[in-house]
Amino acid sequence: MNSWKTKQGYEIFQILSGRSNSYLISTGTQNILIDTGKKSAYRKLKQNIELLKLTNKISFLILTHTHYDHCQNVNVIKDQENCKVFVSLKAKESIENGYTVLPKGTMIIPKLISKIGRMIAKKRFGYKTFMPDIFINKDVDLNDYHLDIKLIETSGHSADSISVIIDNEIAVVGDAMFGVFKNSIMPPFADNTEEMIKSWEKLLNTECSLFLPGHGSEIRREFLQKEFIKMQNYGTCFKAILK
Ligand SMILES: [Zn+2]
Secondary structure, X not given: OOEEEOOOOXXXXXXXXXOOXXXXXXXXXXXXXXXXXXXXXXXXXXHHHHHOOOOOOEEEEEOOOXXXXXXXXXXXXXXXXXXXXXXXXXXXXXXXXXXXXXXXXXXXXXXXXXXXXXXXXHHHHOOOOOOOOEEEOXXXXXXXXXXXXXXXXXXXXXXXXXXXXXXXXXXXXXXXXXXXXXXXXXXXXXXXXXXXXXXXXXXXXOOOOEEEEOOEOOEEHHHHHHHHHHHHHHHHHHHHHHO
């Protein structure tokens, strides 16, 4: 199991990998789960949580966003752990509906998949609805819960995307970045690419040196910086052509 440690001693475990990642932060006294994966990954998720032999229950579950591959196990985990669920206020209606519309593709093939996806939609890509406890409608500090953790809005991939900034060192970013490709961090699906690039800038404005995505492996700050500059240059080129 991959794990990371901040200077203050917060440990971050990657408790799900493969189709979707899921992370667990352990501060020593508190445990915070980030995302839950697909329903089919439930057993693996549970097994890996047990492997950690946590002395305390999970007190918080933070959702980076509400696409089905990140939140299909929320209702079960919430029941078992009695944890508080944090999610963006922008997901309120989707959660009530048990389906968050999948974003448009950023490349031709995913564009097609997305079109089919919208047709089959809720049945295939829905989730059991759940009751969130805390809606995020601005960047928040979790100091009140004695945690050196910030939740910041990083929309673009989806309107409800948030990133979890741990100790200002490591960020769990959901699908705001993709860790699957060697030469790009651009997710294949995004509601608003321009907004997503702005979110990359926002993440670069933190002191984080490592970014843990919802799919694939860790992304270093230098790579994010390079990708940000590359996309900014693309943007300038397109605007110049459209003039
Ligand atoms: Zn997503």
